[in-house]
Amino acid sequence: MTATRRPYKRWHWLVYLLLVIASVFFLIPAYLVIITSLKEPASINLSTTWQLPERWYWQSFAEAWTAFAPKLRNSFTLTFFATIISALMGSMNGYVLSKWRFRGANIVFPIMLFGMFIPYQSILIPLFQFMRSIGLYGSIAGLILTHVVYGLPITTLIFRNYYAEIPDEMLDAGKIDGAGFFGLYSRVLFPLSLPGFVVVIIWQFTQIWNEFLFAVTLTRTDSQPITVALAQLAGGEAVKWNLPMAGAILAALPTLLVYILLGRFFIRGLLAGSVKG
Amino acid sequence: MKLNRDRITALLMLLPSLILLGIFVYGFIGQTAYTSLTDWGRDPAQALALHPEIRFTGFETYKELFTGLIDVRFRQDLVNTFFFTLFFIAGCLGLGLGLAILLDQNIVGEGIFRTIFLFPMALSFIVTGTVWRWLLQPRGGINVLPTLVGLEPLEFRWLTSRRQILQFNWQDLPFFTGLLIAIILLWFMVTAIRKSKWRRVGVAGFSFLLVTVWTFTGARQVELLPYPEIHGFNLAFMGIILAAVWQMSGYTMALYLAGLRGVSEGLREAARVDGASEWQVYRLVILPLVQPITLSAMIILGHISLKIFDLIFAMAGADNATTDVPALLMYLTTFRANQFAKGAAIAMVLLIMVAAVIIPYLWSSLRSEVKQ
Numbered sequence: 001m002t003a004t005r006r007p008y009k010r011w012h013w014l015v016y017l018l019l020v021i022a023s024v025f026f027l028i029p030a031y032l033v034i035i036t037s038l039k040e041p042a043s044i045n046l047s048t049t050w051q052l053p054e055r056w057y058w059q060s061f062a063e064a065w066t067a068f069a070p071k072l073r074n075s076f077t078l079t080f081f082a083t084i085i086s087a088l089m090g091s092m093n094g095y096v097l098s099k100w101r102f103r104g105a106n107i108v109f110p111i112m113l114f115g116m117f118i119p120y121q122s123i124l125i126p127l128f129q130f131m132r133s134i135g136l137y138g139s140i141a142g143l144i145l146t147h148v149v150y151g152l153p154i155t156t157l158i159f160r161n162y163y164a165e166i167p168d169e170m171l172d173a174g175k176i177d178g179a180g181f182f183g184l185y186s187r188v189l190f191p192l193s194l195p196g197f198v199v200v201i202i203w204q205f206t207q208i209w210n211e212f213l214f215a216v217t218l219t220r221t222d223s224q225p226i227t228v229a230l231a232q233l234a235g236g237e238a239v240k241w242n243l244p245m246a247g248a249i250l251a252a253l254p255t256l257l258v259y260i261l262l263g264r265f266f267i268r269g270l271l272a273g274s275v276k277g
Numbered sequence: 278m279k280l281n282r283d284r285i286t287a288l289l290m291l292l293p294s295l296i297l298l299g300i301f302v303y304g305f306i307g308q309t310a311y312t313s314l315t316d317w318g319r320d321p322a323q324a325l326a327l328h329p330e331i332r333f334t335g336f337e338t339y340k341e342l343f344t345g346l347i348d349v350r351f352r353q354d355l356v357n358t359f360f361f362t363l364f365f366i367a368g369c370l371g372l373g374l375g376l377a378i379l380l381d382q383n384i385v386g387e388g389i390f391r392t393i394f395l396f397p398m399a400l401s402f403i404v405t406g407t408v409w410r411w412l413l414q415p416r417g418g419i420n421v422l423p424t425l426v427g428l429e430p431l432e433f434r435w436l437t438s439r440r441q442i443l444q445f446n447w448q449d450l451p452f453f454t455g456l457l458i459a460i461i462l463l464w465f466m467v468t469a470i471r472k473s474k475w476r477r478v479g480v481a482g483f484s485f486l487l488v489t490v491w492t493f494t495g496a497r498q499v500e501l502l503p504y505p506e507i508h509g510f511n512l513a514f515m516g517i518i519l520a521a522v523w524q525m526s527g528y529t530m531a532l533y534l535a536g537l538r539g540v541s542e543g544l545r546e547a548a549r550v551d552g553a554s555e556w557q558v559y560r561l562v563i564l565p566l567v568q569p570i571t572l573s574a575m576i577i578l579g580h581i582s583l584k585i586f587d588l589i590f591a592m593a594g595a596d597n598a599t600t601d602v603p604a605l606l607m608y609l610t611t612f613r614a615n616q617f618a619k620g621a622a623i624a625m626v627l628l629i630m631v632a633a634v635i636i637p638y639l640w641s642s643l644r645s646e647v648k649q
Contacts, residue, residue, distance in 0.1 A: 011555075015382045022376055023393045026523065029408045032418070036411065046417030050425060093294050100287035108295070110639050115302040117635040119584045121607045122628040123305035125312060125621055128612075130305075149301045152294050181283040181290075210401030212587040217612060227403040231591050234407040244407050252404045259399035263392060267531055270398065 037061065037245035044241055057242075064246035070222075071229040072250065075209055078140050078225055082147035083204040087197060089148070090155020094196075095185055097156065098163040099171060109160070116153035120213055131218055138220040146218060147208050154207075155200050158272045162196035163189060195265075202262055203269030206255045226251045306628065313338055313621035324615040338622040344501050351623065352447055353508050354603045358630075360443070360510040361518060361602065362582040368522035369578050370571060373529025378559065380530070381537045391534075395527035402524070406591025409520035410436070413592075435516035436593045436600060444509030451499040455492030459485055513599040517592055521585065529574045536567040576638045580631050603627050 036044065037060050039053040097109055127146065128137070136142030166189065174188045212227045219228060230251050234244035259266050316338075317331045318324035342348045376394055380387055397405060412418040413435035420431040445453065466481035540563050548562045549555075586604040593600040595609055603623050611620030 012382070012384070015379050015384060018375075019379050019384070019390050022372075022379075023390060026393050026397065026527075029405075029412060029523070032412060033408050046414055047421060047424075049414075049417040049421060089294055092290050096287045096291045100284060102284065102288060106643070108291075110643050112294070112298055113639060114632075114635070115298050117580055117631060117639075118302065118306070119604060119624065119627045119631050121584075121586075121604055121620075121624040122309050123301065124309075124607075124624065125611060125617055126305040126308040127301070146301075149297045152298060156294065181286040206399060210403070212401065212403050212590065213608075216590075217608075227401050227587070230407060231403050231587075234410065234591065235594055241411055245411065248404045248407045252400050255399045255401070256396065259396060260392070263395070266399065267395070270528060270531060271535060 033245045033248055036241050037249055039242055041240040041242050060242040060246040061250075064243055064250055067233070067243075068226060068229060068247055068250055071224055071226045074140055074219075074223055075225040075227075075254075078143055078147070079205055079208045082144045082151065082208050083201055085144070086148045086151035086155050086204055087200045089152060090200060091159045091190075091193060091197070092185075093152065093156040094159025094161075094163050095189055097160045099168070099184070099189070100181070109156075112156060113153050115150065116157075120150070124213070124217060127214075128217060137218060138223055140219075140223050143214060143218050143223070143225070146214050147204075147211070150214075151204055151208070154272075155204065158200050158203070158269065159193075159196055161272065162193070162199075166192060198262070198265045199269045199272065202258055202265050203272075205258060206266070206269075209255050309621045309624055309628075312618055313625050315618050317621075318615050318617040318619065321615060324617060334618075338618050339626075342619070342622055342626070349506060350598070350601065351603065351606060352506070353511075354601050354606050355626075356508040357511060357514060357600070358583060358585075358602050361514055361521075361585065362579055364514075364518045365521050365525075365582045366575055366578045368518060369526045369529045370574060372522060372526040373574070374533050374571075376526070376530040377533035377537055380534055391530075394530055397524040398527050400524065402587035403591045405520055405524050406588045409516065409523070410592045413516045434513075436513055436597065438511070438513045439599060440512040441507075441509040442512065444507050447506040447508055448500070448502055450501060451496040452492060455488055455496045459488045459492055462488060511599045513593070513597075517589055517600055520592060521582070521588055524588075525578065525581070529578070532570050532574050533567060536570040537563060540566050573638075573642075576634055579634050583627065583631050583634070 032049070035052055036049075038056050038058070040055070040057040041060075043054065093112075097105055131137040131142045131146075136145065170188055171184050174184045179187060209225075210227060211225075212231065215225045215228045216231070219225070230244070230247050233247055314333060314335055315331045316323075316334045317329060323329045323331075342351045380390060384390075414420070415432075415434045415437075416430075419435070420433065422431075424430050462481050462485040466478055466485055469475075469477035469481055544562060545558055548558045553561065584604055585602060586608070589595075589597075589600055589602060589605055595605055604627060607620050607623040607627065610616045610623060
């Protein structure tokens with residue numbers, strides 16, 4: 001396909017120029033974060049914002065790490081369990097909705113799907129009361145439950161669309177062999193699900209790691225995930241900027257690594273979010 | 278009969294999710310809706326009581342929000358959301374489409390550029406907000422960039438500026454709303470004429486006339502407020518729009534790029550053979566084909582921007598009055614001021630706005646799926 005496309009040499013330099021300008025726009029904040037995080041607090045000065053540090057100063061990362069290590073651990077626990085549970089449930093839902101279509105499935109599915117678009121403010125007060133009444137307010141378990149439930153629409157959607165691509169004939173063969181509901185899932189569908197799981201897990205991991213509204217309403221200091229801790233640290237007025245910047249890097253690193261290493265799957269999750277994919 | 282038992286198993290396996298979503302989404306929305314119709318939290322003592330005595334007050338809270346004296350902040354927040362959504366979507370679509378077209382030119386290093394444009398999507402809005410807060414410091418960051426080439430520094434106070442443009446009077450809201458609806462109906466009519474769907478032309482044309490007449494007569498009579506109240510676009514939002522576009526335009530780029538790649542090379546070649554310039558190939562052949570993507574992107578971005586919360590929280594703080602939106606106001610009203618009924622009412626307004634965008638979208642995209 002590349003060979004057939006005619007390159008328009010005359011304009012190519014302009015295309016590259018524009019792309020480089022755009023890249024600078026996208027990378028400028030990254031540059032600024034990195035250099036600020038490596039400056040000595042005393043030398044951080046609004047007028048020398050753009051200059052490289054005179055001497056590399058790694059202490060901010062050590063400090064940020066001390067402050068954030070427990071929060072990072074909270075985020076990992078939260079993200080790990082919420083991602084796995086919502087992915088497994090989504091896989092089962094997707095299997096039912098694509099291969100065991102029942103009457104009314106066309107109504108049930110959009111009703112489930114709507115849950116991923118709602119502004120969560122509209123359920124926040126009852127959710128808060130509910131968590132308090134079952135004793136999970138302020139705990140990571142409560143936050144996990146919340147993320148599992150509100151993650152179900154998107155995981156169900158991705159798996160449903162993924163399983164819809166798998167021909168029914170493959171299941172028919174299994175049925176002839178006498179496999180039932182679970183047999184078909186474990187022997188036919190699940191072994192083929194790996195790419196689907198990768199997409200869903202990456203998506204959920206990124207979403208839950210980055211989430212803020214539930215985290216800020218449902219946790220206490222000791223169960224805070226990293227996003228809440230970072231917002232608090234940076235939100236203070238008399239703040240030296242090296243620390244929030246180092247903290248921002250620590251908070252961004254896990255999802256950024258996943259994106260760089262598994263970008264292809266990340267983009268697939270991204271496009272799946274627009275419903276039809 | 279084994280198949281039948283399997284069918285029941287299938288339903289049973291779906292049931293936990295249905296129950297959870299039923300409670301957590303629809304049950305909770307119902308509860309919020311009910312709360313918004315009460316007076317819970319109007320009186321601080323009642324808000325914090327263990328067993329508060331809550332009275333049903335109907336739509337009183339909503340009426341206050343839209344026409345009450347003290348809730349002027351909510352109305353400005355609605356205006357803020359409107360302008361934010363408008364400029365955010367325009368920015369993301371423009372930049373996203375531009376980048377997608379550039380990347381579609383068969384260039385070397387496409388993968389690297391794509392990675393650069395999309396990486397902000399992997400970040401939390403909190404990280405983005407923290408970083409841009411630093412970039413937009415009044416005496417640093419972007420404002421001192423001109424000094425690097427020997428110019429004067431900028432003086433603009435990105436996040437706290439009190440300047441407001443595009444101002445209008447809240448009393449004129451019915452008039453402007455009518456005008457907007459009339460324009461949309463007119464647009465429906467014009468597209469229907471082009472497609473020669475005469476019944477639709479009739480309906481749209483008639484509604485257009487009706488709305489126009491009302492806009493210029495009845496709308497002037499509606500009195501929302503007894504006094505003029507000026508609202509407009511807070512310039513303090515420009516920085517937030519900039520950061521939001523920085524974060525989300527890669528997403529529109531990815532959507533458009535997937536669409537552009539779907540346009541076959543044969544079709545492009547055919548247009549070129551017919552003598553179309555490269556510019557015309559895009560304008561006349563490719564862009565009409567990616568039109569549906571623009572609509573999906575607008576809806577996805579629109580519902581994100583109506584709900585925007587974390588980014589502003591991290592960039593400007595929850596209390597910064599000039600960069601407030603209903604999503605933030607709901608949080609403050611509920612969890613700091615303990616005015617639960619009012620918080621619930623703001624949340625319901627937010628939900629209705631999002632639903633108005635999302636439900637038609639879900640409906641049409643799932644219907645077209647069934648057709649396939």
